[in-house]
Amino acid sequence: MSVIAPPLAPPRLVVRTSRTADLPQSLTALVDLLPDTRPLSWVRHGDGVVGWGEALRFETFGPGRFADAEHAWHQVLIGAEVHDDVGVPGTGPIAFGSFAFDDVVPGDESEDPTRACGALIVPRVVAGRRDGECWTTTIELVGDRAAPAPDAFRHAYPHVAVTAPGRVTCADGSVAAEDWKSVVAEGVARIRTHELDKVVLARDVVATAERPVDPRHLLRRLAQGYESCWTFSVDGLVGATPELLVRSEKGLVTSRVLAGTIRRTRGPGHDEADLLNAARLASSPKDREEHTYAARSVAAALEPYCSSMNVPEAPFVLHLPNVMHLATDVTAVLDGSRGGTRPPSSLSLAAALHPSAAVCGTPTVAARGLIREIEGLDRARYAGPVGWVGADGDGEWGIALRSAELSERDPRRVRLFAGCGIVAASDPVAELAESEAKLEPMRYALGMD
Numbered sequence: 001m002s003v004i005a006p007p008l009a010p011p012r013l014v015v016r017t018s019r020t021a022d023l024p025q026s027l028t029a030l031v032d033l034l035p036d037t038r039p040l041s042w043v044r045h046g047d048g049v050v051g052w053g054e055a056l057r058f059e060t061f062g063p064g065r066f067a068d069a070e071h072a073w074h075q076v077l078i079g080a081e082v083h084d085d086v087g088v089p090g091t092g093p094i095a096f097g098s099f100a101f102d103d104v105v106p107g108d109e110s111e112d113p114t115r116a117c118g119a120l121i122v123p124r125v126v127a128g129r130r131d132g133e134c135w136t137t138t139i140e141l142v143g144d145r146a147a148p149a150p151d152a153f154r155h156a157y158p159h160v161a162v163t164a165p166g167r168v169t170c171a172d173g174s175v176a177a178e179d180w181k182s183v184v185a186e187g188v189a190r191i192r193t194h195e196l197d198k199v200v201l202a203r204d205v206v207a208t209a210e211r212p213v214d215p216r217h218l219l220r221r222l223a224q225g226y227e228s229c230w231t232f233s234v235d236g237l238v239g240a241t242p243e244l245l246v247r248s249e250k251g252l253v254t255s256r257v258l259a260g261t262i263r264r265t266r267g268p269g270h271d272e273a274d275l276l277n278a279a280r281l282a283s284s285p286k287d288r289e290e291h292t293y294a295a296r297s298v299a300a301a302l303e304p305y306c307s308s309m310n311v312p313e314a315p316f317v318l319h320l321p322n323v324m325h326l327a328t329d330v331t332a333v334l335d336g337s338r339g340g341t342r343p344p345s346s347l348s349l350a351a352a353l354h355p356s357a358a359v360c361g362t363p364t365v366a367a368r369g370l371i372r373e374i375e376g377l378d379r380a381r382y383a384g385p386v387g388w389v390g391a392d393g394d395g396e397w398g399i400a401l402r403s404a405e406l407s408e409r410d411p412r413r414v415r416l417f418a419g420c421g422i423v424a425a426s427d428p429v430a431e432l433a434e435s436e437a438k439l440e441p442m443r444y445a446l447g448m449d
């Protein structure tokens with residue numbers, strides 16, 4: 001006999017945000033607060049939000065993964081009791097989230113065919129800092145005795161010392177590095193027959209550490225070494241992405257589009273070489289083409305939601321420690337009169353923007369089809385949206401690049417990902433080298449530099 005449980009009333013949250021004493025002026029001040037279990041992070045230049053514990057968790061599947069997560073978030077906010085003494089973006093109730101790149105639930109070849117395609121996690125505790133203002137939010141489920149007292153957040157979870165992973169070795173992932181050149185060559189061939197204009201092809205490598213990998217070790221190194229990137233951690237997906245899919249704040253929408261890459265030079269004379277390389281990148285027709293598709297895809301996806309938009313005519317060169325990218329900062333104003341009863345949230349904007357041509361290709365459907373056909377990789381959450389959303393829908397979502405997936409089965413194992421935009425003029429050998437450069441942040445985080 002099967003028993004159908006009556007629908008549960010949505011859980012009721014009690015949320016309290018209060019100002020806290022200044023944190024040390026360090027890039028890692030926020031991530032240093034994190035306990036070792038399932039840390040949540042969205043930090044850049046030392047500011048941002050980190051969280052721990054799980055008051056609530058919503059897992060979603062397939063093409064509806066964004067809309068279902070959004071619906072669950074709205075439902076839970078309806079009855080929430082919120083006391084917010086700070087009132088800046090990131091205070092009050094927030095949920096961290098990450099979503100799979102593809103709609104298709106992975107088949108038998110996947111590590112875990114039942115895994116969710118998306119998750120929103122409402123932490124029990126959030127610590128945040130923005131422009132010198134620091135706060136703590138505690139989130140309790142009504143009737144939940146396990147929730148920490150508002151003034152006890154530092155002690156609610158035992159603070160286990162951060163451990164380094166020890167010696168780390170790397171092996172080929174789903175497709176061996178040598179074979180990946182043929183995958184790229186196939187992408188180029190398809191583009192040359194005019195099947196599509198651009199496709200982004202990715203690969204993974206598998207790192208095995210001597211000791212269990214402590215995500216906080218990775219977060220600390222990334223927050224320090226890649227401070228201009230968004231250092232994120234959600235459910236075992238850790239990275240430092242330079243690409244902001246969307247930030248929505250008080251009606252202003254921002255997106256940093258990246259596509260087109262050149263490696264940074266190391267050693268003596270690197271300043272001069274960097275200047276030369278930046279000029280080379282800015283004038284490279286192949287990189288400009290890759291970039292144009294990406295910037296256009298973002299502008300086209302945002303257009304229906306916005307009353308005005310600024311897309312600079314030419315990209316600038318973004319300098320990161322490992323590479324330089326062609327970059328365009330798109331800014332737009334949300335159109336309050338469109339989008340139904342409430343303006344679109346940052347999460348629904350992320351859903352509309354995903355997958356941009358920076359991680360999929362042009363046209364989108366043909367590119368996604370080709371990725372499924374030839375890439376030979378289960379991207380999982382790599383290149384999907386990762387970030388946070390607040391009660392008013394404002395929030396920040398990055399693209400989960402320069403990232404790694406920590407294995408749930410083997411805590412010493414980590415999958416690192418990198419991908420490259422392929423156009424007609426792409427060279428498989430150069431693309432393999434570019435993918436190696438894009439793996440550098442996570443190799444560095446693991447201490448493999």
Ligand SMILES: C=C(O[C@H]1C=CC=C(C(=O)O)[C@@H]1O)C(=O)O
Nearest residue numbers: 258259260261358418419420421
């Ligand atoms: C797909 C990745 O990077 C994207 C973002 C910036 C530059 C890219 C490129 O030049 O190919 C990619 O479009 C990755 O890092 O895995």
